[in-house]
Amino acid sequence: MKKIIFIVSILFSSLFASNQEVTVTILPQKYFVEKIVKDKFSVNVMVPPGSSPHNFEPKPSAMKALFNSKAYFLIGEPSEKAWIKKFKQNAKNTTFVDTTVGVEKIEMVAHEHHEEKEDKHKGHKHEHEEDKHDHSGVDPHIWLDPILVKIQAKNIYEAMIKIDAQNSDFYKTNYEEFIKELDSLDSEIKNILAPYKDKAFMVFHPSWGYFAARYEIEQISIEVEGKEPKPNELVKLVEEAKKHDIKIIFVSPQFSQNSAKTISNNIGGNVVAINPLTDDWHNNLLTVAKEIANSYK
Template sequence: MKYMRVWAIALGMCLGISMVCGANNSIEVKKVAPNSPESKPLVLVSVPPLVQIVRAIAGDSVEVQSIVPAEVSPETYEPKPAQAHLFTKALAFVGVGMEYEHVLQERLGARLWEASLESSHAHPLKSTTKSTSKTPKSTTMIYYNLAASQALKPLLTNTAQKAHRESTTPHLDSQVDSHTSTLTHSHEHENHDPHIWLSLDFATINAREIYALLCAILPAHKPLYTRNLAEFLARIESLQQEFASMLASKKGGAFLVIHPAFGYLAREFELEEIALEENGKELGLKALSQLHERLEQKQVRTLFVQPQFDKGRARALADILGLEIDILDPLQEDWEGIMRAFLHKIAKSIPNNN
């Protein structure tokens, strides 16, 4: 990654900051008084949709920024040197386990914390720390990987194993490993699909985890966060009911995407996501020919593409397969808008099963 070395140097120079890295570390949290000059601290997130989720709970008590712009794929993103100063100002960085998050940890070494909650959402961060006496607590930033939380990680493992067993995606000319689209990103031999914000079931867990994190670092705002969490969970429940109603007659149906991002949501409502990309690579000609028959069987007429990917290649694949093109964008800050767009477009594209 061409920017990473420069990025690490830039971060090290900004304010002379010193942070600490480790897998699932317990940490001592810097707490901020609500009426102090730091009353609106910065919270960074790794993908744009987390901006709305954090704001839904935090309200105006924090500023929220995404490291990755909405128009760029987080799978290929490299943080820019100009962004280094954000990490010197941020109180927390909330991630989903994207590869660039892991690369940041590896490259920054002694500059980044990783936090873990004692349990899913009821407890604050642990009060012990593995830092040295040279670590200035006033500059400590928390990295919290939602995908590694104690509440979500077991579910991701179970989902990945189930997807592996049930995979119907044509393999790359039958020459690749049989891992499905949910197994496209790995870190320390642990595979998971990082698109955890595109799941209504996981949204409830993620909201509770973010709530616990905010309460731990800004405890004076807990009453606000508690009210906001309840309201946001109600909105998620309403979305779940809306999805269940509109997709009840679509069970067993399939939709086609280039990049596998909606697998969690598809499984929640008994749909099938078919992808033209596997393990970060496009399907070969043999796999494409096998796929055509599958699409005819499932009456798939639309190829859904993400605007962050090559539009020319998408058009070429659609022409080869005789399909129309439509847009599904999972990377806008409007998380609820993303989910509703998915619902209406996918429901429209799948024929009723009765």
């Protein structure tokens, strides 16, 4: 009898929990959503730590949590487009919220060259014909710009007051506090990077295009069309790093580090691990800014 009561208790607990859950694609989104919902909802993350959203396959447990979610906050990753039909088929009672509404996106640029003329605020590139690669699609990494996160936060907040209207004042207070945090973070990063306007940093995967455009610095990526550069391309990257006096190369756990280490050895630079998908979002952006600044001191 006790066993039956225990099982029934678990079932009711699961049912209750399912009414207090929302879903996001990546960990930084969890940070944004939790800033607004606090403990009112738990946040299910589709892409687990250490995985790349570019080629992930949802686990059954994540799909089950999505089925029980009141909302799914989309970030505009290509992987979402590949799975969205199945997501909606399996989560008919879930509200799908595009958090990118209102965000002006830029093209995903796999490699930038010094000769390119760039409108850093708009992100437009004017490349020489011989330097062109296949840059299909827009850059999805909008979460790495605090000002663009303000737009996402507004979309999250507006969705939550529709989903849970009785707690609208609670969400409003949290949202306004989060906006203050984002403005403060933006100011701090600007102060750190202001002396290094037009300086450059190198990274394997070009995740930091929005960050670079916001703070008027240049991102130079190592990968070529999503792949490790060939030996002759590595030589050019070493030359470019020396031309820009780059002493730091960022790597992340989702991508190879071999090329970065080779370039670093040839320029006397440092390889620094960063993770654009960490849930420690606030400190991560500050760390990147400080690392770039310190590399030029």
